[in-house]
Amino acid sequence: MMYGEASKLSKEEAAREAFTMPNTEQFLLQAPGREKPYRIYVAKPLQAAPPEGFPVIYLLDANAVFATAVEAMRVQSRVTEKTGVHPAIIVGIGYPTNQPFDASRFYDFTMPTPKEVLDALPVRNKEQPRPEVGGADNLRAFIETVLKPRIARDYPIHSGKQTIFGHSLGGLFVLQTLFTKPESFQCYIAGSPSIHWNKALIHEQEEAFREKLPGLFPPDGAPESTEAPQSSEVEKPLKLYITTAEGEQGHPSGMTAHAIELFERLSAYPKEQLRVAYHEFEGEGHVSVLPALINRMLRFI
Secondary structure (H helix, E strand, O other): OOHHHHHHHHHHHHOOOOOOOOOEEEEEEOOOOOOOOEEEEEEOOOOOOOOOOEEEEEEEOHHHHHHHHHHHHHHHHHHHHHHOOOOOEEEEEEOOOOOOOOOHHHHHOOOOOOHHHHHOOOOOOOOOOOOOOOOHHHHHHHHHHHHHHHHHHHOOEEEEEEEEEEEOHHHHHHHHHHHHOHHHOOEEEEEOOOHHHHHHHHHHHHHHHHHHHHHHOOOOOOOOOOOOOOOOOOOOOEEEEEEEEHHHOOOOOOHHHHHHHHHHHHOOOOOOOEEEEEEEEOOOOOOOOHHHHHHHHHHHO
């Protein structure tokens, strides 16, 4: 190689730089009592914020899905009149790793689970120790008391238009949040939810939710509650989107059947209180479904 050619190549190499998505940033945020911080990703629309602020979409497993969601939102929200997708702030809850998933999710997304229930769960490798579980309430508390106030402080948001998205164990977390803290969000996206993790407890939480739901929407003229106000307004009705993938039909967990059963039960709830939709993605598997699910999720919101 001639000297001139080497010099030209070195200049081309020097011109390379890391790619950064427009209007995005990330920072570490510590949760009380937790050893490692969460990595929080945020994307703000390029458009000017409306007077009431932007809707907010909170994503679990952000290391794996944040970039996909941001690009889908950025492209489609340019032509809202054609796509139905409105600009929103996207907040990803992730971990300080470059891997798409972190083992901490098993703890963060699950409820306390008896050993006999854990032992009955299908596992990929029985030689590996089962990860710690049971921290879902702690993650919910972090979102409500630490993360949401930080986002409200730093970004122009509409507190009455907030969505939470989760897939697999994240979908389980979304359902638990709807059933136990329904005032936390107005829209819930549960992709391929791992209901089998503790089906009996999910059903118990659902029954309690059924009893609580009418009280979230007092009739016009009813006296206001004396309880402390929640961090999010309760918009009527709440919305829930349950999805599965065609390739999950034969999974030993019964993932598809459990999701359909739940959808059918919730569909009987009063439409003025809860609107629920279900979709199975044809030709997709448990992981390949993520881009299609994110795209459909934006339109559902």
